[in-house]
Amino acid sequence: MRVVLQRVRSARVTIDTRVTGEIGIGFCLFVGFTHDDGPAQVDWMAGKISGLRLFPDHDGKMNHCLTDVAGEVLVVSQFTLYGDTARGRRPSFIAAAPPEIANPLYEQFLAALRAHSLPVATGEFGAMMDVALVNDGPVTLLLERE
Secondary structure, three states, rough: OEEEEEEEEEEEEEEEOOOEEEEOOEEEEEEEEEOOOOOOHHHHHHHHHHHHOOOOOOOOOEEEHHHOOOEEEEEHHHHHHOOOOOOOOOOEOOOOOOHHHHHHHHHHHHHHHHHOOOOOOEEOOOOOEEEEEEOOOOOOOOEEEO
């Protein structure tokens, strides 16, 4: 499981002209799954994200987590996180989990984040989406759990 986490001031997902998810301060998470992922990876990742201290305290140090700042999470499915560009010019996505594996894991991930009392907005699994965000910092992390 791979997650690209961006600390944001705001973020929004639009499909055609319909806004499917929108948040203020928080994390925009781009999430991808591989064939061997399961509940253990999903639960670990949700716990890790809920506790990450990436928001500044009064001294400007990253000491606050999402709940400390009443932050929200926008989750966007992104199979291209498992794109392999080692050979040729067209990425291979063979390592990405197929939709019948990835979609249930995506739904489990959303539920796991909500179980940590995080407000969660989403894109739409498998859809072509426009994602707009204001990266705060910028702060961007790549999280991975095998």
